[in-house]
Amino acid sequence: MKLASLKSRRDGALILVSRDLTRAVAAGFVAPTLQSAIEDWEAVAPELRALAARLECGLRESFPFREQDCASPLPRAYQWADGSAYVNHVALVRKSRGAEMPESFWSDPLMYQGGSDVFLGPRDDIPLLDEKYDLDLEAEVAIVTDDVPMGVTLEEAREHIRLVMLVNDVTLRGLVPPELSKGFGF
Numbered sequence: 001m002k003l004a005s006l007k008s009r010r011d012g013a014l015i016l017v018s019r020d021l022t023r024a025v026a027a028g029f030v031a032p033t034l035q036s037a038i039e040d041w042e043a044v045a046p047e048l049r050a051l052a053a054r055l056e057c058g059l060r061e062s063f064p065f066r067e068q069d070c071a072s073p074l075p076r077a078y079q080w081a082d083g084s085a086y087v088n089h090v091a092l093v094r095k096s097r098g099a100e101m102p103e104s105f106w107s108d109p110l111m112y113q114g115g116s117d118v119f120l121g122p123r124d125d126i127p128l129l130d131e132k133y134d135l136d137l138e139a140e141v142a143i144v145t146d147d148v149p150m151g152v153t154l155e156e157a158r159e160h161i162r163l164v165m166l167v168n169d170v171t172l173r174g175l176v177p178p179e180l181s182k183g184f185g186f
Contacts, residue, residue, distance in 0.1 A: 001049055002017040004017050005034055005074070007071045009033075010075065010076070011034075012072075012075050013033065014037060015027055016048065017055075018062070024065040030051065031044045035074060038144065038163075072122070076118055077116040080115065081113055082113075090110065134174035136173045137168055
């Protein structure tokens with residue numbers, strides 16, 4: 001099942017997209033937005049799966065899918081926690097700014113909170129005020145969860161996964177070293 005959000009309201013309008021990315025169907029009668037679907041996942045997921053199956057069978061109410069009409073699947077989220085799980089990538093990024101990689105990264109990956117107030121759509125321009133900030137674009141895997149209680153086990157955490165997505169992560173590499181040198185205010 002492929003979910004997307006059309007540009008409309010602040011949180012988009014939920015649609016389902018065919019596997020071959022050529023057709024789509026409005027899903028607002030099931031859930032108006034992807035965020036609302038996630039918040040009521042147990043109730044709406046079966047309806048969304050049924051609608052996706054009908055779309056694959058040639059649903060008459062479908063329309064041509066156009067990526068450029070889409071917002072981010074989740075135009076904004078309650079939290080963006082970015083985990084640096086690919087140690088080779090971490091080593092290369094740290095090397096590029098002359099920083100050593102701590103040995104603990106092999107057993108205790110870095111995780112930080114990023115901005116989640118607005119996510120760009122798949123074909124949106126990336127605003128950059130000044131090239132000195134050295135824009136870097138990375139392809140990443142995103143895991144979307146419902147509410148995960150603090151202290152859950154690994155097995156329990158798996159039960160909270162709702163979606164797996166591909167995401168473009170934008171980092172301003174020229175802005176990172178001066179910000180890190182401030183020590184997050186501590």
